[in-house]
Amino acid sequence: MLRKLPAKTLSADPALIAVRSHFAGTGAALCNAAGLIDGDAGTARVLRLMSDLREATCLDRGIRRRLVNLHRLLSLDPVFDGFEPNLSSWVLLDPDSPEVEQICISTDRLFDLLVEIGERDERQAALAQTLREQDAA
Template sequence: MLRKFPTKTLSADLQLAAVRAQFDKHGSALCNAAGLIDGDAGTARVLRLISRLREAARLDWATRRRLVDLHRLLSLDPVIDEFEPDLSSWVFLDPASPEVEELCLLTDRLYDLLVEIGELDDERDALALALPVQDAA
């Protein structure tokens, strides 16, 4: 059982708050899903990500990259880099199994989170562009 993320703390980083909320709710399931696909290495990957999220003051580029890598792993999309799992060790999953259905739901939720993070970036960029115009007036 994973420890819960502290919910009483306020974060100025809305993206970090969104990611923490997602992992607070689905962190154990994400660990199990990554472990199902990539064994102990997959589980360890999610646990390291959760540890980073606990210690973070903001959502940095490296953590974002790890979120994308996790999504690619859960999507069964081979990643061509140092974190590429050994495909020969992947368990063959029955598409009709409840585990695969849960895996698909978790993958969709993680994708939605990545989209939300991107939208928050767009909103912040739009606000930053609007500020000089307001100062000039």
């Protein structure tokens, strides 16, 4: 059974909060999309990621990599980290079907989340650099 991620969290990491919130709202759709593309392995990939997000204290490199890999899977960019999913079920889907439309929407939303995370990282790095320069002066 798919458990919802808490949207409100005690984590101080704003990127983790954003990802948890995203998955709280779209986790089921992402599971379905990954399942349509890569079968049970795709669904399991999303469920493991959601489990990791529940236990995480920060958005570490491993979780970030799995988020990018999930986006690549949903984007049908099939080879990442030496892994090549089974895309044979994809051939059976009608491009005009509601399932394909949902996959596209889920993929676009995940991309927006990845962009948001990157922008947060850039702002945080700029702030850290400014603070270092102030401390040095």
